[in-house]
Amino acid sequence: xxxxxxxxxxxxxxxxxxxxxxxxxxxxxxxxxxxxxxxxxxxxxxxxxxxxxxxxxxxxxxxxxxxxxxxxxxxxxxxxxxxxxxxxxxxxxxxxxxxxxxxxxxxxxxxxxxxxxxxxxxxxxxxxxxxxxxxxxxxxxxxxxxxxxxxxxxxxxxxxxxxxxxxxxxxxxxxxxxxxxxxxxxxxxxxxxxxxxxxxxxxxxxxxxxxxxxxxxxxxxxxxxxxxxxxxxxxxxxxxxxxxxxxxxxxxxxxxxxxxxxxxxxxxxxxxxxxxxxxxxxxxxxxxxxxxxxxxxxxxxxxxxxxxxxxxxxxxxxxxxxxxxxxxxxxxxxxxxxxxxxxxxxxxxxxxxxxxxxxx
Amino acid sequence: xxxxxxxxxxxxxxxxxxxxxxxxxxxxxxxxxxxxxxxxxxxxxxxxxxxxxxxxxxxxxxxxxxxxxxxxxxxxxxxxxxxxxxxxxxxxxxxxxxxxxxxxxxxxxxxxxxxxxxxxxxxxxxxxxxxxxxxxxxxxxxxxxxxxxxxxxxxxxxxxxxxxxxxxxxxxxxxxxxxxxxxxxxxxxxxxxxxxxxxxxxxxxxxxxxxxxxxxxxxxxxxxxxxxxxxxxxxxxxxxxxxxxxxxxxxxxxxxxxxxxxxxxxxxxxxxxxxxxxxxxxxxxxxxxxxxxxxxxxxxxxxxxxxxxxxxxxxxxxxxxxxxxxxxxxxxxxxxxxxxxxxxxxxxxxxxxxxxxxxxxxxxxxxxxxx
Numbered sequence: 001x002x003x004x005x006x007x008x009x010x011x012x013x014x015x016x017x018x019x020x021x022x023x024x025x026x027x028x029x030x031x032x033x034x035x036x037x038x039x040x041x042x043x044x045x046x047x048x049x050x051x052x053x054x055x056x057x058x059x060x061x062x063x064x065x066x067x068x069x070x071x072x073x074x075x076x077x078x079x080x081x082x083x084x085x086x087x088x089x090x091x092x093x094x095x096x097x098x099x100x101x102x103x104x105x106x107x108x109x110x111x112x113x114x115x116x117x118x119x120x121x122x123x124x125x126x127x128x129x130x131x132x133x134x135x136x137x138x139x140x141x142x143x144x145x146x147x148x149x150x151x152x153x154x155x156x157x158x159x160x161x162x163x164x165x166x167x168x169x170x171x172x173x174x175x176x177x178x179x180x181x182x183x184x185x186x187x188x189x190x191x192x193x194x195x196x197x198x199x200x201x202x203x204x205x206x207x208x209x210x211x212x213x214x215x216x217x218x219x220x221x222x223x224x225x226x227x228x229x230x231x232x233x234x235x236x237x238x239x240x241x242x243x244x245x246x247x248x249x250x251x252x253x254x255x256x257x258x259x260x261x262x263x264x265x266x267x268x269x270x271x272x273x274x275x276x277x278x279x280x281x282x283x284x285x286x287x288x289x290x291x292x293x294x295x296x297x298x299x300x301x302x303x304x305x306x307x308x309x310x311x312x313x314x315x316x317x318x319x320x321x322x323x324x325x326x327x328x329x330x331x332x333x334x335x336x337x338x339x340x341x342x343x344x345x346x347x348x349x350x351x352x353x354x355x356x357x358x359x360x
Numbered sequence: 361x362x363x364x365x366x367x368x369x370x371x372x373x374x375x376x377x378x379x380x381x382x383x384x385x386x387x388x389x390x391x392x393x394x395x396x397x398x399x400x401x402x403x404x405x406x407x408x409x410x411x412x413x414x415x416x417x418x419x420x421x422x423x424x425x426x427x428x429x430x431x432x433x434x435x436x437x438x439x440x441x442x443x444x445x446x447x448x449x450x451x452x453x454x455x456x457x458x459x460x461x462x463x464x465x466x467x468x469x470x471x472x473x474x475x476x477x478x479x480x481x482x483x484x485x486x487x488x489x490x491x492x493x494x495x496x497x498x499x500x501x502x503x504x505x506x507x508x509x510x511x512x513x514x515x516x517x518x519x520x521x522x523x524x525x526x527x528x529x530x531x532x533x534x535x536x537x538x539x540x541x542x543x544x545x546x547x548x549x550x551x552x553x554x555x556x557x558x559x560x561x562x563x564x565x566x567x568x569x570x571x572x573x574x575x576x577x578x579x580x581x582x583x584x585x586x587x588x589x590x591x592x593x594x595x596x597x598x599x600x601x602x603x604x605x606x607x608x609x610x611x612x613x614x615x616x617x618x619x620x621x622x623x624x625x626x627x628x629x630x631x632x633x634x635x636x637x638x639x640x641x642x643x644x645x646x647x648x649x650x651x652x653x654x655x656x657x658x659x660x661x662x663x664x665x666x667x668x669x670x671x672x673x674x675x676x677x678x679x680x681x682x683x684x685x686x687x688x689x690x691x692x693x694x695x696x697x698x699x700x701x702x703x704x705x706x707x708x709x710x711x712x713x714x715x716x717x718x719x720x721x722x723x724x725x726x727x728x729x730x731x
Contacts, residue, residue: 066617067518068513068516068517068518068615068617069518069615069617070520070615072518073517073518073519096510096513191668191669219665221662227611227618228421228611228622229658232421232655232658232659233662235421235659235662236659236661236662236663237662239408239409239411239414239662239663240408240662240664240665256522256523256613257611257613260523260610260611260613264535280520280522280524281522281613283524284523284524284612285523
């Protein structure tokens with residue numbers, strides 16, 4: 001009995017969720033009900049009307065990995081700004097911890113609230129898919145951004161920059177600073193961070209080209225996106241590889257911690273640091289010479305584009321099939337690529353000459 | 361410092377007392393030995409681990425957690441726990457950083473005092489919940505862990521304060537050294553020595569041990585339990601506030617998630633340092649050594665190129681080892697007490713655990729006499 005009782009509330013909850021999902025589908029307006037059949041499996045065959053006007057009053061919810069993460073605050077503000085431009089209503093909701101399970105409960109709530117679209121940065125590519133499928137079945141359009149879900153969990157993925165571009169350009173940035181010579185290390189986020197691991201694979205591939213024959217990747221360290229741990233790992237890298245020439249940190253927390261440590265150590269300026277960070281965060285370190293150059297896409301533009309993609313989906317301009325085109329306000333026209341991907345563009349490189357032009 | 365203090369201890373003649381003394385000595389000696397082994401092994405593999413720069417980094421790494429562990433010890437000794445420290449650190453760090461970023465004219469000492477005060481207020485909330493409203497500490501501080509962090513989130517609203525926003529003089533506090541010792545480590549050391557002295561020599565300090573050893577007996581002995589518990593929480597909160605400023609000065613990048621999850625590191629340091637989680641025994645020196653040990657382990661694992669995934673597991677295994685050691689020692693003390701009570705009756709009423717804790721509580725006092 002005691003072992004069985006926990007299943008009761010779970011079963012009850014599952015029943016409730018199914019019920020609400022069913023109700024959502026059954027009671028929505030007829031046009032939404034019609035779109036229901038255009039859920040992923042049939043998405044490609046559903047017809048898109050590229051000339052359909054953007055609907056007014058669209059309700060778009062932004063579900064970041066976690067609220068209170070400055071990066072997502074900027075991205076979601078960009079999206080909410082876009083929603084205002086096309087006469088919609090944007091809002092940011094989300095968990096305060098970056099876990100997939102808490103995102104699922106937010107998705108369920110959003111389905112009940114009959115949002116027109118959910119724009120999500122997934123904490124786990126697979127764990128949120130069942131909930132998102134329910135959302136799509138209920139007529140909610142799903143756009144993933146920043147971190148993708150499995151393709152059958154969303155209509156469109158707005159990619160901040162090609163993983164390949166990001167991985168390769170970071171190596172190129174560092175190689176220029178080092179004169180293509182020396183030992184380098186990577187200071188990443190968590191060992192299972194999807195984005196970082198993909199980028200690191202492309203970094204390794206880039207490094208295998210002949211022009212990098214004098215460069216060697218000696219270690220990938222993980223700072224777990226924690227200040228203290230990133231600090232300690234940077235120290236560890238400098239101790240265990242005294243002849244280290246450069247560090248790439250493809251995570252905003254990692255690069256800030258590494259910069260803070262290097263700026264006060266004798267290795268300042270000798271050990272080159274580059275990676276992904278925001279201009280506000282790294283302004284001091286670029287000006288004091290700890291960092292020569294680093295790169296990032298503009299997160300506000302990312303949210304802006306995701307917002308327009310969501311509106312285009314909800315208005316029937318696109319369905320998520322390859323080759324469809326839509327307009328994204330000030331950013332111009334975008335085309336949906338393979339697997340429903342929309343690419344924001346190349347990352348911006350920041351250095352002491354241009355860093356003051358950016359405020360995010 | 362603890363090594364010399366314990367070495368100075370004289371072994372008592374009577375069996376039970378001698379065992380208690382020996383056990384107490386083993387507890388803190390254990391950490392010192394572990395530290396020595398860690399530095400020896402890591403230094404043998406990579407000599408640069410023992411370099412001045414490396415030792416300085418390790419001191420700096422452990423300063424904040426050590427400070428928090430000292431505060432936590434005050435609370436744990438009274439048979440309570442404060443899980444909310446990480447949120448208080450976050451709140452103070454963000455508050456201090458925000459004030460400095462938006463009003464660069466505010467003198468730094470005022471900001472530091474303000475953060476300490478903010479921490480003390482948070483501590484007072486905990487203290488009133490636990491000491492006056494009699495909510496179990498685990499539940500009360502779990503609640504405030506979320507409540508304080510929630511206030512932090514609402515206040516920050518996703519904002520981040522960056523190094524460029526804060527005055528240079530403030531950031532220098534996080535990196536400067538006095539006579540080659542990092543300033544933050546010196547702050548932690550001074551707090552450690554002051555709190556250690558107070559716990560050993562002041563009546564209020566001794567009463568904290570008495571409360572943790574046997575709360576009912578403490579009431580009967582006329583100790584103002586409520587006031588002491590509130591004071592312990594307030595002191596811990598104030599230290600967490602100070603740790604928050606130190607955090608902001610050291611890392612330079614502050615958002616609302618600062619120090620999330622660090623409460624467990626702090627409690628781990630306290631427990632590894634030989635402070636009994638059921639109260640009544642342990643010293644702040646042990647807790648500070650525990651913090652030093654834990655951050656040295658992290659640094660050593662980084663230098664030894666240990667696989668990242670294994671590091672957390674190793675930390676956890678060490679924590680379990682420390683708790684098992686704590687339990688085994690407590691049982692041995694209980695057995696020794698039973699033996700002593702057979703020799704000279706009037707037995708102490710109450711459960712065995714209480715007896716064990718009560719007797720270990722006398723340990724720092726006896727050390728005081730020994731010196």
